[in-house]
Amino acid sequence: MDHYSKDGCDVYPIIVPAQNLKTINFFLVKHENGLSLIDAGLDDETCWNALQLELEKNDLRLEDITEIILTHHHFDHVGLVNRIVSLHPIPVFASPLSVPRLKRDPQFLENRISFYDNVYKEMGCGELGDKQIQYLRKSIKKNKHQAIQTDIKEIKNPHFLHYNVLEIPGHAPDHIAFWDKKRNWLFSGDLLLEHISSNAFIEPDENGNRLYSLVQQRDSLIQCSSLQAAIVFSGHGDMIENPNDLIAKRLERIEDKAHRFLKLIQNGIATVNDLAETYYKKTYYEQFPLVVSEVVSHLDYLEIQKKVNKDFINGVWHYSLPSNIKV
Ligand SMILES: [Zn+2]
Known part of the structure; x- marks a missing residue:
């Protein structure tokens, strides 16, 4: 199925083939107050063309999009934001925790590198750790242009549009999900993937202390299973119907x-x-x-x-x- 429709709401998934991740998915959601784009793929022509094609196919135009909403800051979810907003200025909404990440705030990035430097040293990683830190330092410069140019509007209220906003940290500290209770639809980025388990990346909190990312990921999965969602619109791979068996499998794997x-x-x-x-x-x-x-x-x-x-x-x-x- 390439289009989901229920109670006056339509989801048009944009699905772009990718290697290990199988696909990169983002979503046009037509609702009574507009047309949202949930996540924004990679910053490349393939994702851009896939977005154009999906709009055309459904008799929509870029100008019809009323807002972009982001599940988390990772580059494969925010790639087209600058390009879209430069052609058609619309608000971009994300978790408050996404802002320094999306803006590539220099102090934030510097603190993050010190955090990893410390982890690698304390974990006995030696030269491999030092190399990774050099690589991270270089990528600050190299990826400067990826900073989101427009102002980011922080989603602070647990109710946003027709969604409940759920905090689901673990894969990323700023990860949020959009729960459409009326339709039992969950837009959950990379919390749950059908074909691989999503990684819980270690990250610092705002004071530089290590977050218990796997503990968070586990709690987020448990939170997700309590919803009894009919469809999980996932950031990569296939959409997941009745996700609870898969969630149980992912939880088991953590214990294993x-x-x-x-x-x-x-x-x-x-x-x-x-x-x-x-x-x-x-x-x-x-x-x-x-x-x-x-x-x-x-x-x-x-x-x-x-x-x-x-x-x-x-x-x-x-x-x-x-x-x-x-x-
Ligand atoms: Zn992703």
């Missing part, structure tokens, strides 16, 4: 993986660097930041459950099992 890290710790592998290398092998080198994020977020999850202890030895955290924990 945490358990596997516990076993490695029981076998004496003590640092994040060594755990990541042992568990992920080649992928550790190929996808360093992602892999470190996975290990750290799982260890944080274990730590708050008091399933692991940690000691700071020569500037590096060493994890161990409390005597009462059996795996």
Whole structure:
């Protein structure tokens, strides 16, 4: 099905093929007060053309779009914002937490790099960590043009248009979802993907402390399952009907993986660097930041459950099992 319609509301998904993510999805939603664009794909011709085509196909024009609303700040969800707004100035709405990220605020980005620098050092990542920090510093300059040019209107009210706005941090700290209760439709960005599990990336909070991103992701998934949504309009891959089985599967996977890290710790592998290398092998080198994020977020999850202890030895955290924990 390429178009969803219910009770005076129409959703026209724009689905653009992508490699690992399968597709990049964003949505035109025609409602009684206008035409929203939920998320805005990548900043490239393929996404731009797909948007044009979907508008044309449904007898709509770019000028008909009344607002852009964003689920989170990641570049594959905000790509066309500048281009659309430069041709047709409309408000762009996002979580207050998205603003410094979308604006690429220099101080914010600098603090974020210090945060990762500290994590990589404390987790014993050595040279790989230093390299990643150099890469992040370069990308501040390189990606400067990606900053959203227009003013971003903060969504502060839990009711916005015909949606309940849900905070669903985990994949990104600023992640929100739009719940259309009347139609049982959920626009949830990257919270739940049909074909792969969405990663909980470690990120600092506004004071520079590490967020428990996997704990957040887990809570967000549980929140999502309580809605009993009929359709989840997802940021990548297929739309998800009756998502609760899939959510249960994703929650189970978190427990499984945490358990596997516990076993490695029981076998004496003590640092994040060594755990990541042992568990992920080649992928550790190929996808360093992602892999470190996975290990750290799982260890944080274990730590708050008091399933692991940690000691700071020569500037590096060493994890161990409390005597009462059996795996
Ligand atoms: Zn995404």
